Structures are given as C-alpha cells and as structure tokens.
Amino acid sequence: MSGYIFRNYTVEYLFKDMDVKFSDYDEVFSINDKYDYYVFMYFCNIDVDCNNVNKQIQGYMDKIEYLISNIPNNKNLYIFTLKNIYDFSLVCSNKNLIQKINNFNKKIYQLHKKYSNIKIIDFDDFFIRINTTEIINWKYFYMYQMIINPTYVKQFQAWYREQINRIEGKKIKKCLVIDLDNTIWGGVIGEDDPSKIALGGSFPGNIFLDIQKLILELKKIGVILCIASKNNYEDAKKFFESNPNMILKLSDFIVKKINWNEKYRSITEISKELNIGMDSIVFLDDSPVEREKVKQMLPEVYVIDFPESKYEYLNYFYKEFKRLFSKYQLTKEDKNKTKQYKQRAKQEEYKSKFSNYNEFISKLKISIEYGYMNDYNVGRLEQLFQKTNQFNLTTNRYQVSDLKTLNEEKNLVVYVSVKNKFGDNGIVGAAVVKFNNDTAEIDSLLLSCRTLGVGIENIFLKIICNDCYDRGFKKIYGKYIKTNKNMQVSNFYDNNGFEKIEQDDNKTKYFVKLKQKFKLDKEYEVSISGG
Amino acid sequence: MEDKIKEIMEKVFERNITNDITMENSEVWDSIAHINLIVELEQKFNISFEPEEIEKMNSYYAIVEIVKNKTNNGDEV
Numbered sequence: 001m002s003g004y005i006f007r008n009y010t011v012e013y014l015f016k017d018m019d020v021k022f023s024d025y026d027e028v029f030s031i032n033d034k035y036d037y038y039v040f041m042y043f044c045n046i047d048v049d050c051n052n053v054n055k056q057i058q059g060y061m062d063k064i065e066y067l068i069s070n071i072p073n074n075k076n077l078y079i080f081t082l083k084n085i086y087d088f089s090l091v092c093s094n095k096n097l098i099q100k101i102n103n104f105n106k107k108i109y110q111l112h113k114k115y116s117n118i119k120i121i122d123f124d125d126f127f128i129r130i131n132t133t134e135i136i137n138w139k140y141f142y143m144y145q146m147i148i149n150p151t152y153v154k155q156f157q158a159w160y161r162e163q164i165n166r167i168e169g170k171k172i173k174k175c176l177v178i179d180l181d182n183t184i185w186g187g188v189i190g191e192d193d194p195s196k197i198a199l200g201g202s203f204p205g206n207i208f209l210d211i212q213k214l215i216l217e218l219k220k221i222g223v224i225l226c227i228a229s230k231n232n233y234e235d236a237k238k239f240f241e242s243n244p245n246m247i248l249k250l251s252d253f254i255v256k257k258i259n260w261n262e263k264y265r266s267i268t269e270i271s272k273e274l275n276i277g278m279d280s281i282v283f284l285d286d287s288p289v290e291r292e293k294v295k296q297m298l299p300e301v302y303v304i305d306f307p308e309s310k311y312e313y314l315n316y317f318y319k320e321f322k323r324l325f326s327k328y329q330l331t332k333e334d335k336n337k338t339k340q341y342k343q344r345a346k347q348e349e350y351k352s353k354f355s356n357y358n359e360f361i362s363k364l365k366i367s368i369e370y371g372y373m374n375d376y377n378v379g380r381l382e383q384l385f386q387k388t389n390q391f392n393l394t395t396n397r398y399q400v401s402d403l404k405t406l407n408e409e410k411n412l413v414v415y416v417s418v419k420n421k422f423g424d425n426g427i428v429g430a431a432v433v434k435f436n437n438d439t440a441e442i443d444s445l446l447l448s449c450r451t452l453g454v455g456i457e458n459i460f461l462k463i464i465c466n467d468c469y470d471r472g473f474k475k476i477y478g479k480y481i482k483t484n485k486n487m488q489v490s491n492f493y494d495n496n497g498f499e500k501i502e503q504d505d506n507k508t509k510y511f512v513k514l515k516q517k518f519k520l521d522k523e524y525e526v527s528i529s530g531g
Numbered sequence: 532m533e534d535k536i537k538e539i540m541e542k543v544f545e546r547n548i549t550n551d552i553t554m555e556n557s558e559v560w561d562s563i564a565h566i567n568l569i570v571e572l573e574q575k576f577n578i579s580f581e582p583e584e585i586e587k588m589n590s591y592y593a594i595v596e597i598v599k600n601k602t603n604n605g606d607e608v
Binding site for chain 2: 010012013016139140142143144146150151153
C-alpha cells in the first residue's frame with residue numbers, strides 16, 4: 001500500500017519507514033493516480049496574525065474540493081482534522097479562529113458522509129494520547145518547518161497505523177471476557193457481606209459503577225461480552241439480580257463461565273462456543289496471577305494490564321478499549337450483535353430438540369435474501385471481507401474501493417441476508433464472481449460464522465450458480481485457498497458437487513458445468529432483491 | 532562513543548558508512564535524512580544541539596566532535 005501525502009509543513013519524519021511520498025508544500029495539483037491512497041495533512045499556519053490563518057483555512061477547503069474531484073473515487077482520501085496548535089490571540093473573548101477551525105472540521109465530516117472514499121482522521125485524538133500542551137519544539141519549527149516535536153514520532157506512527165487499521169476495519173477485537181470480583185465491583189461476593197461490596201455511591205464504589213457503564217458502552221458498539229469468573233454461579237446470579245446499582249445485567253453477557261475452572265479453559269470454551277478466534281478476545285481481570293496464566297497459556301488473547309490505583313481504572317481502561325475496540329463507523333449489524341449471538345445460542349438449543357435436521361430447518365422458518373452490492377450495503381460488505389476468517393474460501397481482503405472497482409468492471413458482488421423465527425441477522429455473507437468469455441469464477445465467498453450450521457452456505461452457493469446460469473455462464477470455477485483459520489471450508493466445493501481440477505499445497509481449484517439450475521431446498525424461503 | 536554515532540548514522544541512512552562520509556559525498560544524506568539523524572542523536576545521547584551546531588554537523592568527524600563536546604569529552608553516557 002503506497003500513499004501520497006499533501007501537506008503544508010515538514011512531515012516526512014513523522015512517516016519515516018512508511019511507503020509514502022510527499023507533495024511540495026501547499027501544493028495539490030500534481031495528482032498521480034498510481035498511489036493506493038492519499039492523505040491531506042494540513043496544519044493551521046503558525047502565524048501571530050490570526051486573520052491570516054482565517055483566510056488560509058478557506059484555501060484548505062478549496063484544495064480538498066479540488067482533490068475530491070481529481071482523485072479516482074475508488075481510492076481513499078484520508079483527511080486530518082484541523083487543530084489549533086498554537087493560539088496567539090491576545091483578546092480572550094475572540095474565538096473567531098476556533099470557530100473557523102470547527103467549521104472546517106464540520107465540513108470535512110459532511111464530505112465524508114457524501115463521498116464514501118473520504119475518511120476523516122481525528123487529530124485531536126493523537127494530542128489526547130500524547131497528553132501534552134508543548135507540541136512544538138521551536139528549534140525544529142524555525143529551522144525545518146516542523147510542527148510536531150520529533151520526540152513524538154514513535155507515538156505518532158503507532159497512533160496513525162491504528163487509525164488506518166480502524167478505518168479499514170482491520171485488527172479490531174470482537175469480544176471482551178471479564179472477571180467479576182474486584183473487576184466490575186469492589187470486593188468478593190463469595191466472601192464479603194453483600195452490603196460491603198463496593199458499587200455505586202461514594203469512593204471506591206463510584207469507580208466500579210463507571211467501569212460497568214464503560215463496558216455497557218462496548219456492548220452498544222457490537223463488542224461481545226462474556227464472563228470468566230471463579231465463583232459459584234448461584235452467588236453471582238443472585239448478586240446480579242439483587243444489587244440495585246448493577247448497570248450490567250447477566251443477560252448482557254453471551255457466554256457466562258462462572259465456575260471454578262481455570263480461566264484459560266473458560267476462555268477456550270468461549271472461543272469455541274462463539275466460533276471466534278483467540279486473537280479476537282480481550283481479557284480483563286484484576287488478579288495479576290490470573291492475567292499471567294492467561295498470557296502464558298493463550299498468548300493470542302490480549303490481556304489488559306491494571307493501573308496501580310483504582311481511581312486510574314476508568315481512564316486507563318477507556319484508552320485501552322478505544323485502541324482495541326473502537327470502530328470508524330457503526331453498521332446496523334454492530335448495533336444488533338449481542339442479539340444475534342444470543343439467537344445463535346438459542347438456535348443451538350432449539351436444534352437439539354429435533355432429531356431430523358430438515359424438520360429443524362423448516363421449523364426455524366429461515367428466509368434468505370440474495371442481492372447485489374450498492375452504496376448502502378458496501379460498508380457492511382467491506383466489514384465482512386475484512387473480518388471473516390473461518391468461513392472464507394479465498395480470504396481476499398477487499399475494501400470499499402476494491403469492491404466498487406470490481407462492481408464497475410461488470411463482475412458480480414453479491415450478498416446474502418438471513419432472517420429466522422428468532423430474528424433478523426442482516427447481511428451475513430458475500431461473494432465476488434468474475435466473468436471471463438463464457439466462464440464464471442467464484443473469486444471470493446464468505447459467511448459470518450454466526451449463521452453457520454443451518455445450511456445457508458450451501459444454498460448461497462446454489463443461488464450464485466443459478467444467477468450465473470441465468471446470465472448465460474454455465475461453466476463455473478471455484479477455488480479454496482488455505483489459511484491457518486479456514487480449514488472448515490476445505491471440502492466446501494467437494495460437498496456441493498464441484499469437481500477438483502487442480503491442487504497444490506495451499507490452493508485447490510474446482511469446476512462445475514451446469515446442465516440446469518440447482519433446485520433450491522424447499523425448507524428455505526428465498527427472495528432475490530433488486531438487479 | 533564513535534561506534535554509537537556510527538551505528539545511529541547507519542540506522543538512519545539504512546546502509547553501512549565509512550568514516551569519511553559527508554553530506555556532500557553521500558547520496559542518502561539529504562535534508563530529510565539530516566533531520567532524522569539530528570533527532571535520533573539528540574534522543575539517543577539525551578542532548579540538544581543548537582542551530583549553529585546543527586549547521587556544522589555535515590560530516591561524520593564533525594558530528595563526533597560536536598557530540599563529544601556536548602557530552603563532556605566523550606564520557607560514557
């Protein structure tokens with residue numbers, strides 16, 4: 001990924017060792033479209049005369065508008081928010097400059113809403129991170145036009161990489177596993193008098209109340225909450241239900257391992273039950289011994305450290321949570337995640353009641369919608385392409401821009417969304433089909449793991465093949481590219497009537513020639529959306 | 532001291548250097564590399580150069596001399 005940075009000050013040192021090139025100062029007219037992404041990183045001029053700065057800010061907006069109309073719209077343009085680095089104002093009530101800056105920032109967020117390839121990087125977030133008011137090193141400023149003190153280069157790079165990962169939906173954790181005693185309340189419920197447990201009220205109960213609120217916020221952005229606590233289940237349940245100050249309810253947690261097993265065992269079970277990788281899990285526990293054991297046994301799980309004093313908890317955890325879980329934007333699916341994982345758990349329970357699989361499926365009243373990529377669902381599709389590891393045949397990590405390019409080139413970018421009697425899962429699967437002369441190739445096919453186990457994957461493949469057939473493509477190729485995580489789909493094409501035609505260590509190619517369309521199983525209700 | 536300086540220069544320039552390197556005779560030692568080098572030296576030796584010094588630091592030998600002066604004639608830091 002090579003980038004091109006438009007700038008008005010010296011910033012090369014900030015991007016040291018990264019694959020980026022830089023414009024001349026204040027220059028935007030030499031756009032070369034060979035780069036993968038573009039960055040607009042402008043600072044308010046360091047100018048004693050505020051009026052000059054005011055005027056320049058309007059110029060920045062003109063530049064951005066020029067860039068938007070000249071950068072290919074399948075490539076991202078990251079715009080840094082403007083920040084008032086140094087305020088020379090001598091009249092305290094004069095806030096013209098601040099207002100100008102706020103207006104500028106408001107406008108770029110509007111542009112982000114209008115153009116899906118415009119992404120905003122909130123520069124304030126960096127300055128909060130480095131926790132300083134002394135941003136400028138005046139020697140470097142006057143000698144080299146550097147605004148940010150080079151002491152902060154390492155922190156800047158780490159922060160910048162995080163922002164890009166977040167925007168691209170990469171490396172974001174999915175699940176928080178928490179301990180209970182002395183983590184979300186003060187004290188030990190199995191030992192202490194219930195009235196002595198610190199939660200709410202004054203210090204230190206007010207700290208734990210805030211921690212619970214913070215954890216609940218994570219749930220709202222789609223983080224899956226689970227418990228791994230050494231306690232008697234009944235004690236914990238009773239406390240959850242009887243303490244009026246509890247913000248978190250037992251029902252906020254998808255998997256509750258409240259027992260006397262080792263925590264690494266509980267976490268392993270959670271990972272299996274939710275069908276998510278260990279590297280998606282974050283563990284929060286006040287006991288250094290438990291933390292160390294989990295670190296040793298499950299090195300892929302991220303274990304959050306604890307600050308020394310309780311009154312630092314909220315600040316420390318918020319910063320960690322933000323780094324690990326925060327999202328660039330929320331999708332509909334994020335908001336309903338807990339509900340969906342719960343449905344899955346319920347569904348598993350329901351399944352065991354039926355001896356006959358088909359009977360079970362028809363009782364679930366599954367309805368499947370198949371449709372095509374558009375501006376409204378492309379964000380969700382990107383998320384699926386970025387995050388799906390297990391049920392993913394080729395693990396192509398497409399972004400919005402890639403998907404748009406693919407779609408424009410007359411390939412098919414399709415989705416499947418699923419409802420059943422327990423609720424609406426929304427878009428859970430996607431595929432890309434490439435056409436070439438008289439053949440079709442299924443370039444990507446993936447499904448979110450929370451829908452597996454009810455045959456959606458097979459019917460999705462059949463619908464895709466039928467769609468190809470209707471378009472006149474009867475020869476269809478498929479492929480499986482092995483990764484560390486997608487073993488479960490290694491026989492997917494074999495099981496669906498495709499023939500193996502080529503195989504090496506990591507890649508298997510398949511082929512099928514359709515004589516007629518696949519019959520769709522009558523247990524599912526299938527609808528096709530749009531065209 | 533000399534070794535440490537050389538190590539820092541090689542890291543910043545991403546290649547092996549000889550003692551006779553100067554800004555004039557080196558392709559990699561451009562103004563951006565110069566900034567990175569000064570920042571790196573200041574941080575590694577925990578010192579701060581004055582602009583007059585920075586302007587003179589355009590060869591390996593000049594850098595060694597100035598850093599030595601700054602750190603009390605080359606005592607271990």
